[in-house]
Amino acid sequence: MSADVWLPIPPEEIEGLPEGPRYLFWDGGEDGTQPFPGDPADCAVYVVPYMKRGPVKARPLPRMRALRVVQTLTAGVDDVLAHLSDLPPGVQVCNARGVHEASTAELALTLVLASLRGVPGFVRAQQQEHWQGGFHPALADRSVLIVGYGAIGSAIEDRLAPFEVARVARVARSARTSARGPVHPLTDLPGLLPHADVVVLSTPLTQDTRHLADAAFLARMKDGALLVNVARGPVVDTEALLAELKGGRLTAALDVTDPEPLPPGHPLWHAPGVLISPHVGGPTSAYLPRAKRLLAAQLRRYAHGEPLAHVVLTTDGTGA
Known part of the structure; x- marks a missing residue:
């Protein structure tokens, strides 16, 4: 079996990589045209370059006929899902659970606080040397709805906890019970939306969640509510949101x-x-140290023949 592993981080910068595979560095380059570090046909594990456009990430895939693992460095794998037809059967596609929770949850909380407290208006007023006071809502005593209660959604609630919110409701693909309380299925959304002051989207982009926040979803949100999207852009119907804004x-x-x-x-x-x-x-x-730890751990599992973590799907060769 081929043992080439393509990494978008120089392998000498990752502690704990197992011996055996040949590690090759490839991140697409600044313009996406970086030459391949080896023959794609010899690649067994492809770690997708981070913060590159979709065509760059997908460029070597059609030639990777010995591929066994695709490891993303993002929580979502939608860029890979768009190219499943390029993958041979039996490829395990893994996401980067554990890498982005801290950063994304921090930003979600930042966006909530900045929006509620009117920070963008303060910045504009500062640029005009204008002392602009006023009354703004607090996060305290607000009801928050988290749509997409995976690792990132849970991390968002962890950071909401000290802010004295009145209530947090949680929604995921299916119902379950979490350490903090019940998680509602997506089918419960219509009844939950009218009660939320803040709706945070942190769900993966799938066929079921594309345009999840459509005109009907937005219409059910209460007057004056705040929609926060740290998921993927197409989870929201832009035209419907523009109409409400x-x-x-x-x-x-x-x-x-x-x-x-x-x-x-x-x-x-x-x-x-x-x-x-x-x-x-x-x-x-927070990204790089967590990404390095994830890659070292995954590649040790791969080298030792152990089950991989964070497997989202295994291809069947049909592109489905």
Whole structure:
């Protein structure tokens, strides 16, 4: 079996890599045209470059016919799911659970607090040397709904705990019980949305969650509620959100958008009541040490023939 492992982090910078595989560095390069470090046909484990455009990540996949593992460095694997037809059968696709929870949860809380407390307005006023006071809602005593209660959703609730929120409701694909309380299935959303002051989206992008926050979803949110998206842009129907923002009924804080990157001139840039950050939930100083630990642990499992962690799916060769 082929033993080449392609890493987007120089292997000499990762402690604890097992002996045996040949480690090759490839991150696509600044413009995405970096030559391949070896023959893609000899690659058994492909660690997808982080913070690269989809076409760059997918470029070697059609030639990786001996591939056994695809390891992303993101919580979502949608960039890989779009290219399943390029993968041979039996490939395990793994996500980066444990890498981005801290950073993304921090940003989610930042977006909530900045939006509720009017920080964007303060920044604009400062630029104009204008002392702008006023009354703003606190996070304390608010009801929060987390849609997508996986590792990141749980980390968000951990950071909400000290802020004296009135209530946290949790939604995931299916019902279960967590350490903090019940987790509702997606089918319960219509009854939960009208009671939430803040709705945080942290769900993976799948066929079931694409445009989950559509016109009907947004219409059920209470007047004056805040929508926060740290998931993926297409989880929200942009046109439906724009209609609510322009009407002033809802506000939003978005780390991800659809389209992304958001092009100049797009109406979302200047919609009232919206705060936009440029998909920076994951890339912080917390990322690299956690990514290195994940890769070392996964590759030790692979080298020793042990079950891999965080397997999202195994391909069957049909592209499904």
